[in-house]
Amino acid sequence: MTTIYDIARRAGVSATTVSKVLNGYPDVSQKTREKVQRITRELGYQPNAAARGLVTRRSMSIGVFFQDDARMGFRHPFLHDIVASFQDVVGESGYDLLFFSRTTPPNAPQGFEARARHRGVDGLFLLGIPRTSPGLPSLVRSRIPVVSVDLDLFGPRASWLSSDNIGGAKLAVMHLAAMGHTKIGFVGDRYGTKPGQDRALGYHMALQELGLAFRSEWVAEGDFMEESGEEAMHRILEAREWPTAVFFASDMMAIGAMKALRERGLEPGRDISLVGFDDVAIARLVTPALTTIRQNTRAMGEEAARELLDLMQNPNRPPRVITIPVELVSRDSVARIGG
Amino acid sequence: MTTIYDIARRAGVSATTVSKVLNGYPDVSQKTREKVQRITRELGYQPNAAARGLVTRRSMSIGVFFQDDARMGFRHPFLHDIVASFQDVVGESGYDLLFFSRTTPPNAPQGFEARARHRGVDGLFLLGIPRTSPGLPSLVRSRIPVVSVDLDLFGPRASWLSSDNIGGAKLAVMHLAAMGHTKIGFVGDRYGTKPGQDRALGYHMALQELGLAFRSEWVAEGDFMEESGEEAMHRILEAREWPTAVFFASDMMAIGAMKALRERGLEPGRDISLVGFDDVAIARLVTPALTTIRQNTRAMGEEAARELLDLMQNPNRPPRVITIPVELVSRDSVARIGG
DNA sequence: CCTCGAATCGAAAGCGTTTTCGTCAGTGGA
DNA sequence: TCCACTGACGAAAACGCTTTCGATTCGAGG
Numbered sequence: 001m002t003t004i005y006d007i008a009r010r011a012g013v014s015a016t017t018v019s020k021v022l023n024g025y026p027d028v029s030q031k032t033r034e035k036v037q038r039i040t041r042e043l044g045y046q047p048n049a050a051a052r053g054l055v056t057r058r059s060m061s062i063g064v065f066f067q068d069d070a071r072m073g074f075r076h077p078f079l080h081d082i083v084a085s086f087q088d089v090v091g092e093s094g095y096d097l098l099f100f101s102r103t104t105p106p107n108a109p110q111g112f113e114a115r116a117r118h119r120g121v122d123g124l125f126l127l128g129i130p131r132t133s134p135g136l137p138s139l140v141r142s143r144i145p146v147v148s149v150d151l152d153l154f155g156p157r158a159s160w161l162s163s164d165n166i167g168g169a170k171l172a173v174m175h176l177a178a179m180g181h182t183k184i185g186f187v188g189d190r191y192g193t194k195p196g197q198d199r200a201l202g203y204h205m206a207l208q209e210l211g212l213a214f215r216s217e218w219v220a221e222g223d224f225m226e227e228s229g230e231e232a233m234h235r236i237l238e239a240r241e242w243p244t245a246v247f248f249a250s251d252m253m254a255i256g257a258m259k260a261l262r263e264r265g266l267e268p269g270r271d272i273s274l275v276g277f278d279d280v281a282i283a284r285l286v287t288p289a290l291t292t293i294r295q296n297t298r299a300m301g302e303e304a305a306r307e308l309l310d311l312m313q314n315p316n317r318p319p320r321v322i323t324i325p326v327e328l329v330s331r332d333s334v335a336r337i338g339g
Numbered sequence: 340m341t342t343i344y345d346i347a348r349r350a351g352v353s354a355t356t357v358s359k360v361l362n363g364y365p366d367v368s369q370k371t372r373e374k375v376q377r378i379t380r381e382l383g384y385q386p387n388a389a390a391r392g393l394v395t396r397r398s399m400s401i402g403v404f405f406q407d408d409a410r411m412g413f414r415h416p417f418l419h420d421i422v423a424s425f426q427d428v429v430g431e432s433g434y435d436l437l438f439f440s441r442t443t444p445p446n447a448p449q450g451f452e453a454r455a456r457h458r459g460v461d462g463l464f465l466l467g468i469p470r471t472s473p474g475l476p477s478l479v480r481s482r483i484p485v486v487s488v489d490l491d492l493f494g495p496r497a498s499w500l501s502s503d504n505i506g507g508a509k510l511a512v513m514h515l516a517a518m519g520h521t522k523i524g525f526v527g528d529r530y531g532t533k534p535g536q537d538r539a540l541g542y543h544m545a546l547q548e549l550g551l552a553f554r555s556e557w558v559a560e561g562d563f564m565e566e567s568g569e570e571a572m573h574r575i576l577e578a579r580e581w582p583t584a585v586f587f588a589s590d591m592m593a594i595g596a597m598k599a600l601r602e603r604g605l606e607p608g609r610d611i612s613l614v615g616f617d618d619v620a621i622a623r624l625v626t627p628a629l630t631t632i633r634q635n636t637r638a639m640g641e642e643a644a645r646e647l648l649d650l651m652q653n654p655n656r657p658p659r660v661i662t663i664p665v666e667l668v669s670r671d672s673v674a675r676i677g678g
Numbered sequence: 679c680c681t682c683g684a685a686t687c688g689a690a691a692g693c694g695t696t697t698t699c700g701t702c703a704g705t706g707g708a
Numbered sequence: 709t710c711c712a713c714t715g716a717c718g719a720a721a722a723c724g725c726t727t728t729c730g731a732t733t734c735g736a737g738g
Contacts, residue, residue: 001456003724014688019726027686046448046456050392051724054693059389061437068423077416084407091440094447096458098400098437101430108433109385117340117385119400119435255624282621285565285594342694353718358696366716390694393723 063121085301111135169202185218229253233260251276288332402460424640450474508541519677524557568592572599590615
């Protein structure tokens with residue numbers, strides 16, 4: 001490995017001067033600057049990030065805790081899209097992403113904070129982390145800048161971000177109402193995630209605003225995945241009177257529900273209308289193509305990145321909670337009924 | 340931040356001794372060992388990875404170059420699954436994953452090798468990287484241990500791994516033949532990826548072994564994505580005589596082809612049989628459920644991880660090329676015909 | 679000719695570890 | 709009593725870089 005000393009020797013200057021050239025300090029003459037740059041290039045020199053990090057106390061890397069257990073299922077690609085656009089933004093500022101492994105050796109540091117400190121990451125990005133994770137309280141109390149998605153974090157340097165879940169849920173219900181539906185069911189989330197709660201809240205608010213009846217037989221809970229949507233639909237169909245439409249807190253549950261309907265000889269999108277949430281890639285490929293609330297994953301990743309960069313740069317900037325707008329994507333799974 | 344000197348002072352020993360305790364050296368008495376360990380715990384000490392990396396010349400991190408351009412489309416989750424199981428294995432050995440950003444600031448190091456050196460990663464994992472990437476030749480010539488998937492790499496410390504694409508393609512064709520098909524088309528890959536080439540090869544070999552006719556009107560090319568499958572199918576349907584079955588180099592192209600068939604009033608899986616490749620999550624959800632060749636993503640990730648760990652540990656171990664078995668998943672998109 | 683400021687450079691300390699090698703006390707054997 | 713050896717520990721160098729601050733030179737202004 002070539003070091004700045006190698007360059008210094010070849011250029012007939014001190015290592016200090018080389019370092020100054022490499023870091024754009026002004027107190028270097030044009031001539032030596034160019035000479036050092038030339039030699040740097042010739043030698044294919046790469047600065048050693050560890051050495052630099054040791055003295056600057058910055059690693060130019062952002063730690064990512066990404067949990068995509070089975071439970072997440074098809075949210076999988078959803079979170080990956082967010083990370084991708086997040087990375088595109090922070091990459092432009094020179095950051096790479098350090099993904100912490102879920103598995104660790106027995107003696108290794110444990111917990112968000114300890115692992116972040118160990119690696120010396122400059123900031124943290126959290127996705128798919130359950131609200132009940134044990135390491136969370138101590139993390140948010142620390143001075144490490146952190147941004148999370150779909151996880152409500154409260155600490156001096158912890159911002160969080162999610163889609164407008166309440167607004168999205170209202171949008172879904174409003175759309176159904178506009179299509180003539182008055183009996184509208186809901187399949188929510190059994191784990192008490194923040195988005196799940198908000199979507200349930202939006203559902204209730206919309207019903208209230210519209211003056212529509214709330215019937216507990218028409219609501220059920222799942223885990224965001226296909227099978228649970230199927231079960232939930234079956235449960236709702238046990239009610240004496242059926243809803244004419246059901247809003248699901250995730251696309252995959254809506255898709256599972258389609259299967260349940262067909263098993264009962266019902267045609268999804270005609271006999272019972274369905275609206276999902278997320279707009280996963282398959283939503284437009286299933287039959288009938290699923291009407292859903294699209295989350296803007298690109299905007300989420302980019303906003304999260306900008307927020308974290310800002311948090312890292314200004315030690316005293318207070319954290320924020322960021323909401324990303326959603327939009328209704330109308331396809332074939334909602335029938336117009338009545339008048 | 341607490342350092343080993345803080346611990347040393349509190350324990351009344353030298354930093355050397357603390358370091359020895361932390362690294363399990365034998366020449367420390369039981370008494371001082373326990374004392375140091377206790378204080379380490381009390382102070383919530385975390386070793387500084389940069390400082391340690393500086394002297395040990397190891398970072399305990401593995402660099403990942405992951406390219407998932409639009410072209411990859413639905414292979415997306417496929418590659419992510421591989422990374423996930425890869426990470427689970429290397430995580431147990433204490434490694435975290437450093438994902439290099441696609442975007443970089445203008446003055447930053449460029450190319451696989453330079454960026455790997457800069458970060459001091461202990462090894463490299465490559466996914467979704469095109470064979471024509473400019474940095475590849477210099478990378479494989481370097482002494483950096485690297486493992487890639489679906490990319491044929493040749494260098495002193497470069498192993499690569501892929502599914503048994505040839506065998507899988509043969510499997511698909513054999514299955515069709517067993518179901519009575521003799522007129523079998525193929526939709527391959529236009530970009531000359533290694534897997535695409537191998538699947539084409541397997542297709543040809545199987546035809547030959549079975550003594551079936553090869554008709555160039557029955558083969559077309561796409562880019563692994565849905566739309567291209569649709570177009571390819573249309574092109575094949577322009578032949579005067581139609582094949583009774585088509586084998587696609589990816590599930591998504593097969594799914595696109597379903598749309599093409601329906602546009603012509605044909606029923607996929609009955610009028611024309613389809614076999615895909617990959618077994619992406621949607622394959623079982625489309626109608627008709629897609630018969631396909633399943634790639635074992637878990638095995639791919641785990642094998643890749645073991646190979647890389649081994650390569651990193653033994654500087655003189657020659658590289659390998661690893662093939663992961665595939666399996667046929669028979670669903671509803673292949674009709675039995677003839678006798 | 680003297681002084682002063684600007685421009686340019688380098689010495690040295692420091693970042694937090696690991697690791698080599700030496701020191702020293704104690705122990706057992708001759 | 710002496711010697712060799714073992715066990716326990718620490719001094720110091722090294723890893724590759726950044727940054728402060730002082731030194732030196734040079735030209736301009738007085």
